[in-house]
Amino acid sequence: MFIREKGLRALVFKHLREADKSISRLARDLEKDGYKLHRLVLTGYLRALAETGVLREKDIPPSKVYSLASPRMQDVYESIGERLQRLEPRKARCSRMAVFVLQRLFRRPVFYEELKRCGVGPPKKFRTVGAEEKQEARKLLENAGITVPPSDPCYLVSEDFSKDVHDILSDELIERAGLRSLRMETKQVKLI
Secondary structure, eight states: OOOHHHHHHHHHHHHHHHOOHHHHHHHHHHHHHTOOOOHHHHHHHHHHHTTTTOOOOOEEEEEEEEEESOOOOOOOHHHHHHHHHHHHOHHHHHHHHHHHHHHHHTTOOHHHHHHHTTTTOOOOSOOOOOOOHHHHHHHHHHHOOOOOOOTEEEEESSSOOOHHHHHHHHHHHHHHHHHHHGGSSSSSOOOO
């Protein structure tokens, strides 16, 4: 199976963000994702990433364990898009949720360019944005280094996804601050 380098790299980073992993553990995780690689190919790839400074390689006999070398995180759009797509399988609702999350996070209308960065399509139900508000939002993005085509549509949604926003943004904060070890992932149940 042919794997694009960017896709393999993204999967490796995704798994290493969860925890440091040995080559065999990483190979099993990639296989669960549908990517069966020969262990020697994966070893060579990981060593190359370690030599370029992207990954750290530790010798923990009998294995080598790899971890992310820098705290470089995913782009906020990619990260929020992934979280939304895991949370909401319905594409139309996921698009509206993406607009809501971004409009709450940035306190402004959201452009289609931003939704593409999240990996979602345009919402079918949305509120129109006035020309002045759209121009102001475009100027903010351009100042941040994000180019938005002049014809790019701009969206606001009226639906309230506040509870989902709280969960998504708290997950994002926990991930970016490296606080996952402080969070209880499952509820403890007492047996009577």
